[in-house]
Amino acid sequence: KVRFLTSPYLKWSYINSTVPSLVAQYSNITFSGYADSPSEVVSYFWRSDVDGLLSTEATFTTNQLSAGTHVITFQAMYNGSISHISEVAPEVDSNTMHMWRLNEGSGSSTSDDGSYGWSASLYNDPSWVLGKYGYALEFDGDNDYVRTQSATSSNNGEVAxxxxxxxxxxxxxxxxxxxxxxxxxxxxxTTSEKLKLNVKFNDDYRYLTGSTTLVPGVWYHVAATISESGDTMK
Structure with a gap:
């Protein structure tokens, strides 16, 4: 589904294209817009709340929208205005073994966009909710979880x-x-709302606790790395 919004960026911008409310994935869709005083426009911004920045042209065609419900925003930036930085969901590269985006929005499984393609199943009914980018999963803290049954190990001792x-x-x-x-x-x-990394090297368990206390209701991008060759964990 696609829902349009226009918003002023110092001056008014307008969407003058129409698309069906339901569009098949990978179908070509053309978006067209215009703005007041077009000679003063230095850039346009088409954004999706699911896919992030789509284009910087007034008119463009794409077939790369992700599955789901999109809110499309069109803005124009004029000379002397302050540019806008938009957060975009992470992309998969050649080093990505697994990427479970958890953004399907419905169903009992989630796909792996990484090189291994390990789809995973939802257990005990975690809820689909709106997340940081599109949909996300909400767990009850009791027994909800997502698990892949694939058994082949992709662990080479270097993990992020x-x-x-x-x-x-x-x-x-x-x-x-x-x-x-x-x-x-x-x-x-942890119960102190801090991150804790647990690692087993051979038969030796090691752990590392972060110093930041996570505040409820705030989105955090969290990361951890382990290197057997460098004998480090961060």
Missing amino acids: IEAWIKLDGDVDSESTIYAWGRCPVNLRV
Whole structure:
């Protein structure tokens, strides 16, 4: 689904294209807009609340919109105005083993955009909600989780874990963000609302606790890295 919004960026901008409310994924869609005093416009910005920045032209055609419900915003930037920086969801590159975006918005599974393609299943009914980029999953803190059943190991001793998370309140018991296999690597949130990285090297368990206290209701981009060759964890 696509819903349009226009917003003034010092002066008014307008959308003059029409598309159906339901569009098949990978179909070509043309967006067209214009603005007051076009000779003074230095750039245009088409943005999706799901896919981020789409184009900097007044008119463009795309077939790359992600599945889901989009709010499309069109803005014009004029000489002397302050530019806008938009956060864009992370892209997959050749080093990405797994990328579970958790943004399907419905259903009982989620796809892996990484090179391994390990789709995962939802257990005990976590809820689909609006997230940082499009949809997200909300877990009840009791027994909700997402799991892939794939058994082939992709662990070469060099690991980076990233996630967007938001707490909805105080953490009553240590909660897992991500766990690998039989927990040789897992990233958690402690009851002090701090990140904790647990790693198993051979038969030796090590852990590292962050210094930042996470505030409920705020989105955080969290990351952890482990290197067996460098004997480090961050």
